[in-house]
Amino acid sequence: MRRLVQGINERIAGFVDQRDDLALVPVCDDSACPFLLKIVEEVDQGGSPHMFWMFAEAFEDEAAYVDAVAASFEGRHALVSDAFQKTGEPPWPPVPDAVRDPALPPVARLRELITFARTLRADPEEQLLVWAMVPTTIGDPETWGRMVADLLAHDFPSPWCHHVRFLVREDAEAPALGEALAGLERIDFAEVDFGMDKVEEALLADAADEEMPLAMRMQSVLVAAGIDYAERRYDQALMKYVTLLPYYAGIENHALWALVLNGMGEVHEKLDDPETARLNYEAAVTPAAEGKAYPVLQNVTLNLANLEMAQERWAEAAAYYDSAALMATAFVDPGTKLRCMENGGVCRYALGERDAAVALWEKGVTLSKGVDAHEERGRLLARLDEHYARVGDRENLKRVRAEQAELPDDDEGNGHHAG
Numbered sequence: 001m002r003r004l005v006q007g008i009n010e011r012i013a014g015f016v017d018q019r020d021d022l023a024l025v026p027v028c029d030d031s032a033c034p035f036l037l038k039i040v041e042e043v044d045q046g047g048s049p050h051m052f053w054m055f056a057e058a059f060e061d062e063a064a065y066v067d068a069v070a071a072s073f074e075g076r077h078a079l080v081s082d083a084f085q086k087t088g089e090p091p092w093p094p095v096p097d098a099v100r101d102p103a104l105p106p107v108a109r110l111r112e113l114i115t116f117a118r119t120l121r122a123d124p125e126e127q128l129l130v131w132a133m134v135p136t137t138i139g140d141p142e143t144w145g146r147m148v149a150d151l152l153a154h155d156f157p158s159p160w161c162h163h164v165r166f167l168v169r170e171d172a173e174a175p176a177l178g179e180a181l182a183g184l185e186r187i188d189f190a191e192v193d194f195g196m197d198k199v200e201e202a203l204l205a206d207a208a209d210e211e212m213p214l215a216m217r218m219q220s221v222l223v224a225a226g227i228d229y230a231e232r233r234y235d236q237a238l239m240k241y242v243t244l245l246p247y248y249a250g251i252e253n254h255a256l257w258a259l260v261l262n263g264m265g266e267v268h269e270k271l272d273d274p275e276t277a278r279l280n281y282e283a284a285v286t287p288a289a290e291g292k293a294y295p296v297l298q299n300v301t302l303n304l305a306n307l308e309m310a311q312e313r314w315a316e317a318a319a320y321y322d323s324a325a326l327m328a329t330a331f332v333d334p335g336t337k338l339r340c341m342e343n344g345g346v347c348r349y350a351l352g353e354r355d356a357a358v359a360l361w362e363k364g365v366t367l368s369k370g371v372d373a374h375e376e377r378g379r380l381l382a383r384l385d386e387h388y389a390r391v392g393d394r395e396n397l398k399r400v401r402a403e404q405a406e407l408p409d410d411d412e413g414n415g416h417h418a419g
Contacts, residue, residue: 008036011190013043016050016130016165021186023152023166026134028192029173033136036192040132040167050128050165051121059135062106062147069133070099070113092120107150111160118163132167141171145180152184203227218247222256225263229270238267254291258284262300269307278307298327302336309343318347338364338376345383358387365403378407 008026015024028036037056044052053076057068074095081091098104098112114131121127138144148168154161170177170189181187206212206220221240228237241264248257265280281304288297305320321344328337341364349357361380368377381404388397 008190008192009039009042009046012040012167013046013048015167015188015190016043016048016128021188022154022159022161022164023168023181023187025168025170025177025181025187025189026192027170027172027175027189029171030137032172032192033134033169036169037134040134044130048130049123049126050130051117052130052132053117054132054134056134056136058137058139059144060139062143063102065135065147066106066110066113069110070095073113073117107147110151114164115160121163124163127163129164130167131164134167134169138169138171138174141174141176144171145176148177149180149184152181152187214247218244222260229263229267232270234267234270238264238271241267249287254287255293255296258288258291258293258296258300261287262296262303265300265303269303274307274311278304281307294327295331298324298331298336301327302340305340305343309347312350314347314350318344318351321347334367334371334373335376338368338373338380341367342376342380342383349387354387358384361387374408378404381407 012024012026015021026036033056037054040052040054044050044054053073055069055072057065057072059065077092077095084091096112096116099109099116101109104112114129117131118129121129133148135144152161152166152168168177172191178189203220203224207217207224209217222244225237225240225244228234228240241260244260245257245264248260261280261284265277265284268274268277268280281300284300285297287293288300301320301324305317305324308314308317308320321340325337325340325344328334328340341360345357345360345364347357348354348360361383364380365377365384368374368380381400384400385397385404388394388400
């Protein structure tokens with residue numbers, strides 16, 4: 001992963017420092033936008049002498065996009081000017097009125113804004129203006145391509161965009177800039193691929209790199225194991241976890257030690273080996289608790305609860321659900337708490353403790369109202385509906401069904417019933 005990020009970082013940094021190309025077009029899908037913006041930010045903050053302005057505003061149409069970019073610029077411009085005044089430095093000059101003039105075409109307003117931003121450079125001879133437009137979504141790729149082409153058009157020997165470098169995102173899922181910019185020179189394209197295959201390839205390369213610190217290599221193996229699990233390559237995931245376990249146990253990194261054991265338990269569950277899964281989960285409890293890795297401990301406890309419930313070990317499952325519910329309370333996680341209360345009630349119902357189960361579900365319904373947890377409320381009401389129908393409690397059944405009728409259409413429970 002380090003190699004993948006570093007490669008993109010170097011590509012962008014190299015573009016900013018060169019003097020031949022006007023624009024670099026990173027090609028990526030929407031999911032890669034946060035990574036791309038972070039990398040551009042790292043280039044900016046990593047010692048670059050140039051002035052960066054970055055914009056992540058979504059693109060739907062030209063006018064709305066330019067309005068959004070201008071508003072973002074003016075907000076940051078005001079913050080810098082206020083900071084200068086507080087330190088006794090002269091504030092930046094005001095943003096030109098033309099930037100907000102609705103009578104002007106959007107591209108003309110955007111050029112006015114960029115031309116103004118260029119005047120704010122501290123060193124006009126040595127500093128470049130780097131203008132990065134990385135919309136998180138591009139709703140109209142064709143219009144986006146046309147606007148970018150109009151923006152980047154320039155004439156020599158006196159181009160309007162001298163001392164400016166553009167970073168402009170192309171949507172990999174609906175590319176339009178390649179065709180739109182075909183008539184322009186000094187434009188380069190760069191693929192920014194954070195797809196699963198590329199990430200996995202980079203992680204494995206990092207893991208095999210003996211020049212990297214061992215801790216970083218093991219971290220790459222850990223992430224790769226998670227990808228194997230997500231892709232249902234359970235044997236490969238298990239091999240990686242087995243490699244990681246003695247390392248994290250040996251350096252007494254309790255959080256990752258517990259995380260690896262939990263991962264091994266999840267793999268064994270998928271391999272239809274519940275007994276080994278239980279042993280791994282139980283082994284994870286101690287390092288998670290000793291390392292105060294409470295999110296890991298909660299996940300382990302939930303896994304144990306679900307495993308015991310699947311094996312119809314009702315008393316053990318109920319105890320684990322109670323513990324997980326307490327942790328969810330501490331983490332202010334009402335969704336998880338409500339699911340634990342529902343399943344804890346199922347376990348008690350199976351044990352013949354019906355009053356306790358019903359009391360738990362009723363308490364859950366009350367809690368769900370206070371946190372707008374409609375889905376969980378629907379599931380709890382479904383449990384109560386089945387119980388009151390079974391025992392012939394018409395009054396409570398009427399009340400429960402009235403509450404069910406008040407739920408949004410998609411939140412009336414998921415069809416699960418108490419056993």
